[in-house]
Amino acid sequence: MSQDREGALLDLMNSTPDGDFQTFKSEDGAFIRENFFGRDPRTAAMVANWSDEKIWNLKRGGHDYKKLYAAYSAATQKNGKPTVILAKTIKGWTLGSHFEARNSTHQMKKMTLEDLREFRDRLAIPLTDEQLDPKTPSYYHPGKDSPEYKYMMARRQLLGGSMPHRRNASRALPQPPDESYESVKRGSGHQEVATTMAFVRLLKDLVKVPELGKRIVPIIPDEARTFGMDSLFPTLKIYSPHGQKYISVDRELMLSYKEATNGVILHEGINEAGSVASFTAVGSSYSTHDEPMIPIYIFYSMFGFQRTGDAFWAAADQLCRGFVMGATAGRTTLNGEGLQHEDGHSHLLASTNPAVVSYDPAFGYEVGHIIKDGLKRMYGEDSENIYYYITIYNEPYVQPAEPENVDADGIIRGIYKYQAAAEKRDLNAQLLASGVGVNWAIKAQKLLLDDWGVAADLWSVTSWNELRRDGLEVDRHNMMNPESPRTAYITTKLAGTVGPVIAVSDFMRAVQDQVAPWVANPFTSLGTDGFGLSDTRGALRRHFRVDAESIVVATLASLVREGKVQVATLRAALDKYALHDIMAADPGNTEGSG
Template sequence: MTGQQRQPVDDQTVNYLTLLDKRVRWLSAWMVHHANHLRPARDKVKVGGHQASSASLASVLTTLYFDILRPEDRVAVKPHASPVFHAIQYLLGQQDVEQLKRFRALGGAQSYPSRTKDQDDVDFSTGSVGLGVAITSFASMVQDYLLAKSWLSEEQTGRMIALMGDAELDEGNIYEAMLEGAKYGLRNTWWIIDYNRQSLDAVTPLGMSRRYEAMFEATDWTVHTLKFGKKLEAAFAKPGGAALRDWIENCPNDLYSALTYKGAKAWRERLLADLGDGSDVAALLAGYDDEALEDLMLNLAGHDLALLQETFQGITDDRPHCFIIYTIKGYGLPFKGHKDNHAGLMNPAQMAEFRALNGIADGEEWDRFAGLDEETVTALQAFLDEVPFKACGLRRHQAARLDVPAAFPCPSGAEQATQVAFGKILNDLGRTDSALADHIVTTSPDVTTSTNLGGWVNQRGLFNRESREDVFKREAVVSPQRWAGTKNGQHLELGIAENNLFLALGALGLSHSLFGTRLLPVGTLYDPFINRGLDALNYACYQDARFMLVATPSGLTLAPEGGAHQSIHTPLIGMAQPNLRSYEPAFVDELSHIMRFGFSHMQAEDGGSVYLRLSTRPIAQPERVTDAQWQQDVVDGGYWLVEPAPGADLAIVYQGAVAPEALAAFEAIREDVPGAGLLAVTSLDVLHQEWSAEIRAQRAGGHVPKSHIRRLLGRLSPDAGLVTVMDGAPAGLSWLGAVCGHRVAPLGVDRFGQSGDVTDLYRTYGLDEDAILDAAASILLAR
C-alpha cells in the first residue's frame, strides 16, 4: 500500500459494520433470487441481477455508506452492484421494500442505479460501462469551478467517488478522462476498483494490477493497492508465512479463482504440493482446520472491514486517489470464484442453505434485522440513525431559475451563416451584465475558435484555478485570441476527445442538483463527431443533465473536408435521443429565438437539453418582421415561409442550410403549380414528438388537439405531394407523408460525401434546385 495514513480501528464501528455487511450481502442476493425464482415470470425470460458481482463489492460499499461518506460526497456505484446499493439504501430508510420486491420490474428498483428512475439517493446514473466512473472527475472539476466563483464554500465541497469493476478499466473513456484530469489538476476524486479479476468471459491475467498502478501514477493519482486482509498479514508474519505470501503473489488469477470455488481441501492439497509437506508452510497450514484455512485464503482486503475502514479514514488530502482492492467474485456464495458466475444465480436449494447460514427464518427474508436479538437491533438502529451520509436525507439540491430576456440579440447582415451568428449572439450576451451571462459556461474539444466561440472567450476568459498567462500576448505575437486563464474565466478548455466533452456537459448540466448552483453549459463540436461521443451524450441525457450542444459545421456544407468530416445521420440522432430537443435553423432570426428558448428550456422542470445543428454556409437572410405566433411556430418546429393556397397540390419542405435551393426551386415552380407552399422546418424532432404524442392520445381515446405538423399540412389537398429536402439522411423528413397521407419524394444524403464545394456536392448528391424540381415533377405526374 502506498500514500496512506493508517487510522486506529474503531472496534465498535467494525462490529456494526460486520452485522450490516452480512445483512447487505443477504438482501442483495435475496432481491435477485426473488426476481428470478419467486416473482411470476410471465414472459419466461431470465431477469438477472449479478449476485456474484454484488457480493464482491458488498464490504466496500458497506464501509463507505455506513461510516466514510458525508452528505457532500457524490458516488457513482458499480452498475452490477446495484442490488447492494438498493439494500444499503433500504437499511438507511431511503428505499421501500416494495421497490426491492419489484427489482428489475416496472416501477421497481432499477437494474442499474438511475438518477431519474430510482426513488433512492442516486447521485450518478451508471450502467453504460465506464461512463459513471469518468463523470466523477468532471463533477470534481465543476465543484472546483463553483468554488472559484465563490458559489460554493470549502465546507460544502465533497469527494467525487466512483466504484468500478476491474473489467471497466478496459474502457477507453476512462483513460481519456484521466488525461484531462492530469492537465486540469484533478482534486477530491476517489476511484475504487473492485479487483475481483473476473469478467463475463475471462479471468484477468496476472500482473495487470501493476499496469493499472503505473497508468494511474502517470496521470498524478495516488495509488493504494489493497491485497491482503489482516488474517493473511498475520499468517505471513509466522514461520512459513513468507513462502505462502510468495506463492499467492505468483499464483495465476484463474488458478486462484478455481481453488476458491473448489474450497479448503483443494487449497490444502495444492499448497502442500507446491510448497512441500515438510516445510514451514506445512506446519503453518496444520494450524488451520479446513474451515479456517478457507477463511484465511479468502481473506483479501476487499472483505476485511477493519482494513477498509482504517484505509479510507486515513485519506486526509485532496489529491485524486485510486484504490485497487482485491476481492473474490461471489464472495460468500456457493459459486464464489467460478469463471461462469458473472450472470450466475443461486438455485432454490442453494438459497435455502444461504438463508440458513444467515439465520433468516421463512417469511422474514425482507426484514431489515431478521435473526438479531432485540438489544442488538436497538443498538444497530441507533448506529444507523447517526450515519453521516444520511444526515440531511436525500441530497438533491434545488436552484432558482435564471431570468432569460424576452429577446436575444439578432446579428444583422444580408448574408450570414448560422455558425457565425451563434458566435455573435453569444458574444453579445457576454457583453451584458446579467446573471444569465455569468452562469453560462462554455466548453469545446479543441475546436473553440473554429466553432466561433472565440469572441465569447475573449469577453469572458478561460477558466483556470491558477492564473495562466497568455504567453503569445506577452511576447507581442499578434493574435485575435486572448488565451489567458483565471478563476474568473467561463470557458473550460478540453483536449480533442468528444467523450470528455459530453461527460463535462453532463456534469455541468447536473450542477443545480449536485451542488445547488445552476450553470448553463454550452458545448461545441463538429457535427459529424457527435458519433465519437454518442455513448456519453446518451448517458448525459439519461441523467437529465441540462446543456446546449452546438454542432457545427454539418452535412455536406463542410464541403472541402470530404466525407470523413461530413455528417449524414446526425439529424436522426437528434430526433431519436430522449431529453435532447434538436433544431436546425436556416436563418439567423430563427437561431436567435431558438437560443433564447433553449436557455429557458434547459431550466424548465419539464425541459431538457438542446441540440443546434448549424452550418458555415452563408445564405441570404429574409427581410421580415416577426410576431409572437411566428416565434412560437419556430419553437414548435416549423412554419410556412410561403403559405399554400387552401387545398394546394404541392409543397416543398426543407430543413437547414438547403433553404436557398428550396427557395429557388419554389420560385421556379410557382407559375406552373399555383398555390404551392414552402414549408420551413426548424425541428423535425419537435414536429415528430408532438405528432407521436397526438397518436398516443388518439389510442387512449381522450380529447386530441391537432399536432402542429398536422395543422400545417392540413392546408394542403389530401392527395397533395411533398418534396422534402435536407442536408442529412432523407429519412429525417420522409415520415411527413404519414401525417395526412400525402405522397413524399424525400431528398437528402444517403452515402458518404467527398471533397468539393457546396454547389458541386449539392448537384452530385441531388440537393440542388434541379433535383428538387425533378422530384416535384415526378410526384405531380404520379397523381
C-alpha cells in the same frame, strides 16, 4: 504471511491468475490446499497442520476488516506520494454458493432460503429462521442508538453530510428581455453570416443579461476560432486553475487566448468525452449544488452523438439541462474534409434520446426563438428535465430579418410557412426544408415557377424530430382515446394544401422520412445518404441530388406519378439542368463561418 520468510507465498499469490482465485472460492478447502498451496512445497508445508475448514475460512484482503483498516490507515499517512490500495475480493461475497465466485447471469436475482441463511450467519445479522422468507426477506436495522449507526452518521458528518444531495426541481432563473434577441431578429443586412456566427452574436448578448448571463458556461473541445468563439476570449476568458503561465503565440491579436483563474469558458482540448462530462456536471448543478447553470457545449456535429452518444444518454439519465450545439453541421456544408467530418445523421442519433429536443434551424431568428424557448423550458417556472440539440452551419449566407407576424409557435413546434407561392397555377407543390436546405428550396421554388409553371409553397422545418415526437404522441392518444381523436401538428399545418410534398435537408433521407406517416400529400424525401466526400458544396449537393435543380426534378417526377405532368417534361428538366453531370453544378459558396 509471517511464516513466509522466503517470499514463497507472496510469489504464489502474485503469480496466480484472477481466474484461479475465482475458482478456488467456488470449491472447498481441500481443493485450495491441493491447487493453490500445493503448487510449492514451501507453501504446502505452511498449511500441513491446518484443517480444510481453516483453509476455507481464510479471508481475501478486501474482505478482512482489520486488513482494510490497516491499509487505509497506512495510506492516509503523509509521505509525499500518492498511494494505491489493491484490495483482492470475491465476486458475490457472502451471497451463498449459487452466487459467490460463480459466473451467474445478471438475470439471476433471487436467493434461496439456504443462501439467505448463509448470508445471515456470515454477516452475523440477528434474524431468526422464522424471519427469513425467500420471497420477501426481512431487513434489519440496528437502531439509531446503536454504536454502528452512530459511527456511520458521525463519519458522514465529518465528510460534510449526505452529499451529493440531488434535487428534483430547479429554481427559476430570470428570463432575458426581448431586446437580447435583437441581433438575430434584425438579420444580417447585406452581410453573409453563417448560423454559427449568428448564434455566437446572440450568445454575446445573453451573457450580458443580469443574473442569467453569469450562469452561462461555454464548453469547447476544439476549434474555438472555427466557431467564432474567439470573440468571447477577452471578456469571458478561458478557465485555468493556475491562470495563464505562458506567452500566447497570438498575443498580438485583439481576440488572443486569455486564460484566467476566474475564466468561464471550458476549453477542453480535443476531448469530446471530457467535454460531455463537463456539460453533464454543469447541466446537473441545479440538482447537486442547488445552482442552476447553463452549459452551452459547441462542437463539430459529427463528433457529438456519434462519438459520445453513451455519455449523452448518461447526461439524460442524470436529468441534465443545457444546450448542445452541433456546429459545422450537414453532409455537404463542411465540405473539403471528407467522410470523417461530414455529418448527415446526428439528428437520427439524437432522436433515440428521450430527453433531447432537436432542431435544425435555417436562419438566425429561428435560432433566437429556439434558444428563448429552451431557456424558458429548462430554466423558467415549472422547468423540465430536457436538453436541446441545435445544428448550426458554417456556410455564410444573408440572414433575413424576422418576418412580421412570424409564426413563432410553428418555429418551436417544428414547421411554419416561410414563403407562399408567388402566383396561383394549376400545378402545385409543397417544399419542406430545414437548415441550409431552405436556401436550396428558395431557389427551387423560383425555378419551378419560372421554368415549369409549378406554384410551390415553401415551408421551413425547424425540427423533423419534434414533429415526429408530436405525431407519435397523437397516435398513442388516439389509440387509447378513440372517442376524442387528435391530429398531428404537421397534418394540421399542411391541411388543405395542394400538390406533392418534397422534403429535403443536408441530412439523410431517414431524417425527413420521420414525418411521412402524418403527411396526407404524396411524399418524397431527398437527402444526403452515403459517406461524405471532399468537393465544392455545389458538387456535393448535386452528387447527393439535394440541390435546387434536384428538388425541381423530384417535384416534377412526383407530378408525373400523379398523372399531372408528362414524362417528356421530366426528361426536359433532366437535360436542362444536366442533373447527371456533377461538374455542371454551381460550385456555390466556399467560405467558412462568415
